[in-house]
Amino acid sequence: MAPRKTRKTGKTARGSRKTGKGGAGSARKKTESHRSGSRHIVPGEDVSIRSFLIHGKFRTEAWDYSHHVVPPISSTSTYRLDSAERGAMGFYDFADPLKSKFEKSPIFIYERLDEPTRSMLEEDLAIAEGGEMALCFSSGMGAIASTLLAILQTGDEVIAHETLYGCTFSLLNNWFPRWGISVKYVDLVRNPDPTPYFTQRTRVVYFETPVNPNLEIVDIAAVVKAVKAENRKRRDKGKIKTIVDNTFASPACQRPIQMGVDLVVHSLTKSISGFGTELAGAVVGPKNMESDIILARKDLGTPLSSKSAWAILVYGLPTLDLRMRRAEKTAMAVARFLDGHPKVEKVLYPGLPAFPWKKTARAQMRGFDGKFAPGSMIYFTTVGYKKKPGEASCKLVNTIAREAYSITLAVSLGQIRTLIEKPGSMTHAVVPPEVQAAGGIDPEGIRLAIGLEEPEDLIRDLERALAKI
Ligand SMILES: Cc1ncc(COP(=O)(O)O)c(C=O)c1O
Incomplete structure (x- = not known):
């Protein structure tokens, strides 16, 4: 069957011709009928982005779930196709460079291609x-x-x-x-x-x-x-x-x-x-x-x-803003504590008054409400021991691993739990030492990813660990 006449090209932006050809128009119409009566909301205009992320779109081209309060989960690796033509249409339409997948009712074929x-x-x-x-x-x-x-x-x-x-x-x-x-x-x-x-x-x-x-x-x-x-x-x-x-x-x-x-x-x-x-x-x-x-x-x-x-x-996206605002407040309190501690050499947190890139951070780090949003990540360096670079920070994170309740020694970030790690020998270990040094990764550097605990509990754990280095 020849490609549909309305389609200007069967090529991807890179120029490779895709498999599958047109001719399954009736299959497409069935999916479209689900769309009637959808309420048109412009996020950021009719509703704030914060509220939008709680509710989502109610109806989408991907799936009509208007009678679910919580979006349903699809769990199928492959899709029943009503006809060979519908299958062919699905392949033909997939990754159509002329039309975004967000603008059409998709014909789902296989989970790796697209999924509701x-x-x-x-x-x-x-x-x-x-x-x-x-x-x-x-x-x-x-x-x-x-x-x-x-x-x-x-x-x-x-x-x-x-x-x-x-x-x-x-x-x-x-x-x-x-x-x-x-x-x-x-x-x-x-x-x-x-x-x-x-x-x-x-x-x-x-x-x-x-x-x-x-x-x-x-x-x-x-x-x-x-x-x-x-x-x-x-x-x-x-x-x-x-x-x-x-x-x-x-x-x-x-x-x-x-x-x-x-x-x-x-x-x-x-x-x-x-x-x-x-x-x-x-x-x-x-x-x-x-x-x-x-x-x-x-x-x-x-x-x-x-x-x-x-x-x-x-769970994640609808609560992102709430979690981030809470973690940010705690991060500010923890950063201030670290900044005033004699065993801490340097603290980098965009919310601190002495942050070196304060002006740029204030210009570009903004919450959905437009207010300055310095985030939940802190980087600090401990005062080191002259003969063994990296040993003081190692001692600190080991004490945390052994004795702390509210702070966990683990890579990753942005979770409800506060995580601590030593980037030079963990997340960035693959970066050669001289490249680390040139790029500002200090042997005594510690990355703290603030979670949702009470700031006093985090400060108590840090205070005890700092006392031991
Ligand atoms: C800034 C940044 N980008 C990308 C990644 C990679 O993400 P993932 O671990 O989900 O593959 C990470 C992981 O730590 C990260 O911190």
Whole structure:
């Protein structure tokens, strides 16, 4: 059967022809009939984003669940197809570069391609981040790798801030060279204008802000300004994309797309999931990048499972703002305590008056209510022992592991429980010591991810542990 005439091209944005052909119009009509009578709410206009994230959309193109108060969970790896034509239509429509998946009633085929519970989470996440579309992945690394591989090809070049989450650094440093993709590490914190490093091969500028683990701040507006100026000189295919890992702040504290960034990536495992029960990731961005990224997700096999999507949709995202505001208050109290402690050398928390990037943080870290939102992460360094760098902080976290009640020695962040870790030898161990030193990862550095406990309890645990170093 020939492709439908209304379709201009059967090609993806990368130019590969997709399988499956048209001709199953009747199958499509059945799904559309579910949409009648949907209430049209514009989040941010008719209702605040905070309330929207509690209720979601009631009805979506992905699934009519108007008689459920809580969105239902779908749990099927494959889908019954009424006819060969409907199956063919499903394949033909999948990742259609001309139409966003959020604008059509999907024909579900197989969980790895598309899935309704995940789609509902994606719709809400896109709104939380202020993007046109979101896609969810099996982990934050799944989101980062799939997104970058959807954009890049052999010969391309990435410009990245020199300090990155350890596995992101490992992806860029250990794997990209094997595929002929080069990476230039630059200090975007102290110089947010990457123009001198651009070449005709540059396709992506990538950074985290606040930076994991040391909470340094990259000026998003300044990077965007430089990339936009460069892109004005380039044709579409050669344009540079800006990608921000917004995991540390979460959309409840910062929405980089509203500042002109192309794509935001997340480890949903952290604040958005919030309870430490799910491993998940996401990318949020413009509609015109959806089809390439969803194809990469399909072929790399990195989609989020419906069960994890459901937990994040029902528990994580609706409570994100509340949890973040509470953790932020506690973080402020803990940061002040640490700042005044004689055995603490340096504290980096965006809410502290002496925070070095206070002005930029105040400009770009804003809650849904527009107020300054410094987040729940603290980085501090202990006063060290001269002969053995790193030993004092090691002693501190070991005391916490042994004796503390409210603070847990564990990697990860953004959970209801406060977690502590030593990035130099844990989350960022893959980063060579000299690169750690150049990027501001101190041997005595400690990362504290504040949860929902009472600040006094956290301070008591820290006070006791600090007394022992
Ligand atoms: C800033 C940041 N980005 C990405 C990731 C990777 O996320 P995941 O562990 O969900 O793959 C992490 C994990 O710690 C992270 O901290």
